[in-house]
Amino acid sequence: METRADDTQARLAAYEGLPAAATGTGRDPVNLPMIRHWCEAMGDTSPAYRGPGAIAPPTMLQVWTMAGLSGHGHRSGPYDELLRLLDDLGCTSVVATDCEQEYLRPLRPGDTITFDTVIESVSGRKTTKLGTGHFVTTRTDIRADGVLAGTHRFRILKYAPARTPAPAPAPSPSPRRPRPVVNRDNAGFWRGVAEHRLLIQRCTGCGTLRHPWLPGCNACGCPGWDTVEASGEGTVHSYVVMHHPPFPAFDPPYAVALVQLAEGVRMVSNVVGVPYDKVRIGIPVRLEFKSYDDEVTLPVFRGVAP
Template identity: 75%
Template sequence: MSGTDDALHERLLAFVGRPAATAGTGKDPVNLPMIRHWCEAMGDAHPAYRGPDAVAPPTMLQAWTMGGLSGHTDRSSAYEELFALLDGAGCTSVVATDCEQEYLRPLRPGDEIGFDTVIESVSERKTTKLGTGYFVTTRTDVRAGGELAGTHRFRILKYAPAPRAPRKPPAGDPPAGKPPARRPRPVVNRDNAGFWEGVAEHRLLVQRCGDCAALRFPWLPGCADCGSREWDTVEASGEGTVFSYVVMHHPSFPAFDPPYAVGLIELAEGVRMISNVVGVPYDEVRIGMPVRLEFLRVDEELELPVFRAGGED
């Protein structure tokens, strides 16, 4: 880092350990309607989240602390002061990067939520494809009835945007002597090798629990419903619909030509998988659109399952 960066980082480090929210309270107690909405959005029908003995999905931990559009009145000024300092240094953009959660006890309907948030760390100046800036991590301790129920760490990058290169026209043939860019290779391990063996045979295989017969995707070593490690496979018909989708504009990788649509496909068998939607322009993809499986050869070594819009061969 330069001397200027060192001086700024020293000022930023003064915020580490300062509270961002003290004795915060959830706007609503843990409740079944919010649990139901969450489960419907996530497609999670696990019986533990329904009925008189329901618990909240652990990943809802942060949801009970959110302030909504009106925010919380118990926030300190530390976070705003930190952001103002970064804005003044040219780091005017922000992007969420990741979160970590630790669960200590289940939350149940009726639990009153309290929380404290502290600025846990500020990194040195980092350079990313988006630009240069600082990673800021906050830690929120979530309590139910005064008892620590879990911890949520949330990390953002506050950065100065990098200058954008002029948009290139769609890639044509690579320059003479330069091989075309290759797609990233999928990670194949002992838990999913059977899936990729099926793809090589133009078969889309879905795991089926050997005890409760629940279908699951992606492939896992055990059943999420009953815990059994016994399983076999069923071959998917290839019929499906677009459950949700995003259009990728950025970042640009050499082997891809954005914008393109990535869909969460609900197969006829009831499980969902992520893949590309092909056969229509990216801006014509719609939720509920019928699609059908096909296999796309992307290079001499790799074929991938994709879904063609229209549901027709």
């Protein structure tokens, strides 16, 4: 005998494969002004995105499909029905969780963008810290002048907010600093930190220095690289003072700075040795390595007296 939960999931699964947006058209063709604004906002100076023969940065893929303030004019009936059904099930709140993109061909100025979106999957009921609900994944196929150029998967959680907070964990005498995320692209950087060395990637093709670490050069596209060790000298390029929200192992208020290293690259770190309300743009800083526990050592920058 089918349970109520099985029946609910069957109703939700019936929407898989149905359109979420059909035959949408980008509001503007791919164009150089939007590419320029994107690159300025992201600090991307690659020559591939400038001048004759320019292409659009691949990560702009979704930009060309967005409706702006006019709303979702291309959204389909089935997708709205699915959201209403989830609302009826008590899943009245929503949060975006992640997205994935696949790039199949470059987008160039003048390309006309069309797209179709399908409801790819609806998960069973899941329990999260926010509450219980269902993950809904949509897949958008994006075409340039009719040719498939990329796919964009977007996942949301439609959930019923938890009625009571989860039991608070037992207080820890000394909350641990968050662990850095180490992957194959940045492992060399963290090995250097463990040796109290601040290593900067250098492209072996064009010599451009880059930080944070990347699998390839964003100036010439060369995948080869070596490293140079930073001198440790720098200045505060920009900063914010964190007051809220409080977070275990951090003691607000404190200053977080974008530091301009003498070598020309920038990195985000804490400024120490200077009261948070005395940090200013342009003050000189010097690299230090601070151990927060037996496992975590991080590069920080100490303010230097003028």
